[in-house]
Amino acid sequence: MIRIDRGDEPEGLVLARDEHLARARLRGGPPVEFRGYEAARGTLAARQLYKCAYCELTTREEAAPVEHYRPKVEAKDVDWGGLTARKVPKTTDFEDDARFARGLPPVRDGFDRVRWTSRPGYWWLAWTWENLVFGCSGCNSGVKHSRFPQARTARVLEEHEVPPGGEDALLLDPADSTEDPIEHVQYRRVYNRWIPTPRDGSLRGAWTIALLRLDSSPALLTAYDRRIRRLESRAHAFDAACASGAAILLEAWKGLCAEVFAPNEELLGLTYDWLDARYPDHWRHEHDLMLDKPILRVGGVERGVASRSAVPPLDGLDGLPGTLCDHIRVARNYHVPAGKREQPSIEHKPLPELITEILGHRPGATDDELATLLNRKPATIRKHRR
Numbered sequence: 001m002i003r004i005d006r007g008d009e010p011e012g013l014v015l016a017r018d019e020h021l022a023r024a025r026l027r028g029g030p031p032v033e034f035r036g037y038e039a040a041r042g043t044l045a046a047r048q049l050y051k052c053a054y055c056e057l058t059t060r061e062e063a064a065p066v067e068h069y070r071p072k073v074e075a076k077d078v079d080w081g082g083l084t085a086r087k088v089p090k091t092t093d094f095e096d097d098a099r100f101a102r103g104l105p106p107v108r109d110g111f112d113r114v115r116w117t118s119r120p121g122y123w124w125l126a127w128t129w130e131n132l133v134f135g136c137s138g139c140n141s142g143v144k145h146s147r148f149p150q151a152r153t154a155r156v157l158e159e160h161e162v163p164p165g166g167e168d169a170l171l172l173d174p175a176d177s178t179e180d181p182i183e184h185v186q187y188r189r190v191y192n193r194w195i196p197t198p199r200d201g202s203l204r205g206a207w208t209i210a211l212l213r214l215d216s217s218p219a220l221l222t223a224y225d226r227r228i229r230r231l232e233s234r235a236h237a238f239d240a241a242c243a244s245g246a247a248i249l250l251e252a253w254k255g256l257c258a259e260v261f262a263p264n265e266e267l268l269g270l271t272y273d274w275l276d277a278r279y280p281d282h283w284r285h286e287h288d289l290m291l292d293k294p295i296l297r298v299g300g301v302e303r304g305v306a307s308r309s310a311v312p313p314l315d316g317l318d319g320l321p322g323t324l325c326d327h328i329r330v331a332r333n334y335h336v337p338a339g340k341r342e343q344p345s346i347e348h349k350p351l352p353e354l355i356t357e358i359l360g361h362r363p364g365a366t367d368d369e370l371a372t373l374l375n376r377k378p379a380t381i382r383k384h385r386r
């Protein structure tokens with residue numbers, strides 16, 4: 001896992017957030033069903049170069065959910081009271097109990113002894129760009145699901161509170177600009193395989209690896225092997241250049257790094273640790289060679305992202321009462337599908353009624369001004385203006 005920097009949010013998500021938070025205010029509570037955040041899917045996928053934010057494997061856009069880092073519907077926490085006891089304990093259970101007491105996850109086989117407690121999810125962050133990542137279904141359906149454990153001393157966010165507040169999430173957030181997942185997860189060669197391990201005993205590294213099965217998913221272990229074989233064969237060319245002398249070493253090193261850290265390559269976290277192990281720090285120091293941690297940044301490489309900006313900016317509401325503003329927010333992003341009738345609800349004010357109410361506050365508003373405010377055609381406004 002590496003840090004990802006996806007740039008600015010797409011306008012479609014801004015509008016979806018505006019609409020759905022207004023709906024929640026009008027309803028007086030969280031939504032019954034979550035819609036609208038899919039507006040971010042294409043942009044997330046393209047800017048992450050179709051790689052899962054967690055495992056760094058390429059995946060098809062259609063096959064991948066828009067992943068909410070903080071789960072939207074329900075969040076499951078670890079009950080730190082202790083692991084459940086098995087009727088017939090295994091010898092490893094004692095080791096797991098001791099690990100758990102130190103805040104570490106039990107090793108694989110003991111993971112089902114963790115007791116989970118449920119609390120409402122972070123529904124108000126369902127349309128928040130910083131909370132969304134493009135992730136593969138494998139990572140989502142590993143152990144993670146709606147699990148979002150906090151360290152023992154953390155204080156969970158209140159409704160509407162902005163993260164991180166008093167939280168100390170044990171799942172690393174690759175989109176967090178304040179920390180680098182590489183600081184917490186280190187790939188190491190263990191016997192004949194490369195697997196991720198917690199760097200310097202990081203608790204968050206340990207839980208992230210366990211929750212996403214980064215060290216046990218057969219598909220991932222196979223992908224690590226495949227990647228290492230490719231890296232090793234590339235390294236032979238560099239080793240040959242090393243043997244030719246120091247004069248071309250720097251250029252050869254830059255070429256190697258550019259190639260193995262190419263943004264669309266998979267498993268750049270593994271690549272970093274492999275390079276660091278194969279050409280260790282003291283050797284690089286001796287030859288004056290740098291090894292930077294890879295970050296996936298938006299580099300203007302956006303394949304197939306359609307413009308979603310066919311809607312007006314979110315202004316023009318000054319001076320109007322709050323509830324009316326919320327009805328306008330819902331109306332201007334919500335169009336009744338062709339051939340269907342709008343279902344009356346507290347979130348939907350019929351258009352003629354909405355126009356009349358706006359005119360009560362802005363008697364001189366023209367059809368064009370109302371059309372802009374409500375994101376409708378002037379002809380539609382004329383039709384419904386009483």
Ligand SMILES: [Zn+2]
Pocket residue numbers: 052053054055056057135136137138139140
């Ligand atoms: Zn994944």
